[in-house]
Amino acid sequence: SQQGEEDPQALSIQEGENATMNCSYKTSINNLQWYRQNSGRGLVHLILIRSNEREKHSGRLRVTLDTSKKSSSLLITASRAADTASYFCATDYGGYQKVTFGTGTKLQVIP
Amino acid sequence: SQTIHQWPATLVQPVGSPLSLECTVEGTSNPNLYWYRQAAGRGLQLLFYSVGIGQISSEVPQNLSASRPQDRQFILSSKKLLLSDSGFYLCAWTGQGGGSNEKLFFGSGTQLSVL
Numbered sequence: 001s002q003q004g005e006e007d008p009q010a011l012s013i014q015e016g017e018n019a020t021m022n023c024s025y026k027t028s029i030n031n032l033q034w035y036r037q038n039s040g041r042g043l044v045h046l047i048l049i050r051s052n053e054r055e056k057h058s059g060r061l062r063v064t065l066d067t068s069k070k071s072s073s074l075l076i077t078a079s080r081a082a083d084t085a086s087y088f089c090a091t092d093y094g095g096y097q098k099v100t101f102g103t104g105t106k107l108q109v110i111p
Numbered sequence: 112s113q114t115i116h117q118w119p120a121t122l123v124q125p126v127g128s129p130l131s132l133e134c135t136v137e138g139t140s141n142p143n144l145y146w147y148r149q150a151a152g153r154g155l156q157l158l159f160y161s162v163g164i165g166q167i168s169s170e171v172p173q174n175l176s177a178s179r180p181q182d183r184q185f186i187l188s189s190k191k192l193l194l195s196d197s198g199f200y201l202c203a204w205t206g207q208g209g210g211s212n213e214k215l216f217f218g219s220g221t222q223l224s225v226l
Contacts (some may be wrong), residue, residue, distance in 0.1 A: 031211040042201055042217030043155075088154065092211035097143060097162055098170070099211050101155040 004089045004102030012108040019076040021105040023089030024069075032065055033090045034074050035101070043088065046074075081111045113138035117202045117218030124225055130175075130189040132221050134202030137183065141207035144185040145215065146177055149199040161185060197225045 004025045013019055023032070031050050035043040049056045049065045049072070056063045062075040076083055089102045117134045124130060136142050143162050147155040157170045159177035167177050174193050178186045185202060199222050203215040 029211070033211065033214060035215075040199075040220070040222070042219050043203075043215070044217070045214035048214060090211070090215070095210070096212055097210035098157065098160060098168070099145065099205075099215060100157050101147070103154040106152075 004091055004100065006087070006089060006102045006105040008105060009103070010106045010108070012110065013079055015079060015081055015109055015111050017079055019079050019083070019107055019109070021074050021087055021107070023072045023074070023102050025072075025089070025091050025102075026070065027093060028067075029091045029093075030096045031092060032063075032072050033099075034061075034063060034072075035088045035090060037086045037088065037104075039085075046087075076107075079107075079109045081109050083107060084109045113204075113216065115202065115204055115216055115218045117221060119221060120219065121222045122224070124192050124223065126194055126225055127191050130187070130192050130196070130223070132187040132200055132202075132223075134185045134187075134218055135183055136204045139183070139204070139206065141182060142204040143207070143209055144179060145203040145205075146185065146187050147201045147203065149201060149220075151198075155201065159187070192225045194225050197223055199223075 004023050007022045033048045034046040037043045047058050047063050049063050060077045065072045086104045086106045088104045093100045114137045145160045146158040149155050161179045175189050201220045202218040205213045
């Protein structure tokens with residue numbers, strides 16, 4: 001079964017709006033990462049947040065982590081059409097070597 | 112710089128035929144290596160991971176096997192493909208001892224269709 005689950009499954013917004021997607025996971029983790037996947041391609045790493053961190057920024061991305069609720073959120077500000085992609089969270093599960101992914105959020109940004 | 116090669120990009124195989132997908136990494140030593148499968152429009156399922164030569168951890172009982180004959184080579188195999196083996200297969204690596212502590216670098220994937 002999946003360790004992580006993203007919500008919503010799909011999100012459609014207008015260019016310039018902010019996009020927020022959430023990830024919930026089941027067990028304690030060491031780190032949580034977010035990845036992006038363009039259709040039919042490999043995944044690209046966006047940001048890593050450690051279990052002792054609560055918030056992290058990278059350009060237009062903001063990630064929060066709430067270990068008490070076992071959840072994380074990814075905020076993309078001022079979205080662009082080029083942000084259209086699927087976004088996945090990834091966590092370790094049963095040891096930091098084992099990296100498992102959530103179910104993904106499919107984001108569409110309409111120009 | 113490090114690169115990851117995965118081939119072929121597309122593969123169409125009949126049910127019952129064998130499979131061999133290869134992934135190689137350049138520019139690094141002792142990487143952690145991973146095989147994932149992605150069904151259409153779905154998330155990634157971890158199939159196998161390896162922290163060293165000959166060390167394979169299998170995550171899901173299935174019709175597939177993996178081998179790591181060399182430090183930077185990871186092979187996914189099947190003796191007899193099933194229809195349910197269809198999907199998008201992705202290879203990935205992290206630095207030695209990395210796992211979730213470091214980002215994964217992904218190959219471009221193999222789209223496997225079993226007919």
